[in-house]
Amino acid sequence: MSDTDQPLNEVIKPRLGVSACTIGEKVRFDGGHKQSEFLLKELAQWVTFVPFCPEVKAGLGVPRPAIRLASIDGQLRVIGSKKADLDVTDALVFASDELVEQASDLTGFVFCAKSPSCGMERVKVYLQSGDPLAQTQSGIFADKLMKCYPAMPCEETGRLNDQLLRESFLCRLFSYARWQTICQNGLTAAMLLDFHQRHKMLLMAHSERHYRQAGPMLSDLKAQPLTELAERYIQLVMDGLRVVATRKKHTNVLMHLQGYFKKNLEKVDKSALTEMILRYQQGLLPLTAPLEMLKHHLRHYPDSYLQLQYYFQPYPEALRVQSVI
């Protein structure tokens, strides 16, 4: 199936890797969990969770002594928070390598924040004496996974409470799921171009810079092997979608879309659409208001390019982040 054959409202279920404790599994050092409301109450029905716990995989048991990152003789180690002579670095590195290999078919990953194994960023690093350093970094497993699969959409639970970051993650997750589907069907040059066509406005809403780079990248599909080009292309798209889409950027895209109707719409309808976009820009309306009006006009004046744009529905409607954008 080519990307063009996928209707906008067809939802592909991403395989979402998660730190097991974030979906309620009692695998933390104290036998508890760190359940995320967003994951369990909102996202669960739209994805298939694939839980990972690197510390359990490393054989550290539940419950187990708390551990933390430490800089010892210039090397990053994982030691006991209370027992500095407990060093579990080798077991954790080995387990993480195995889990990273098993993650190759995932669409994305949500990590548990602050963990020395799963934290995506800003995990504290200590001296052996227990004094904290200014330096922070990613947890051992998270670091390996993100380096092995740089295009894979990753986030951590705390950051997903930020509406703009959540919106960016959902766009990346479901776009990457669509990408995986066409790759599984045997990527062709035509499929790559279809995918690009359908994600143009979405990419523009997040990062005009990446949008402007993506087109030229695909201008000569014979200049290099398709698989290499595809790898560079999807990395660029995922980097672009990681940039948050603000009201200002959405307004630019909405104005751009409005231009497609300039020949068809009556003056009064054109003014109403412009006014709605401006009211959205001022924060008086949610994004869905001008989007619904554009969709309404699209039903009356069909345009094959616009009708295929995932900008209108980048991920399931029920997940739409309303409050900020």
Ligand code: SF4
């Ligand atoms: S290692 Fe990761 S999954 Fe396991 S308890 Fe710690 S944060 Fe949760």
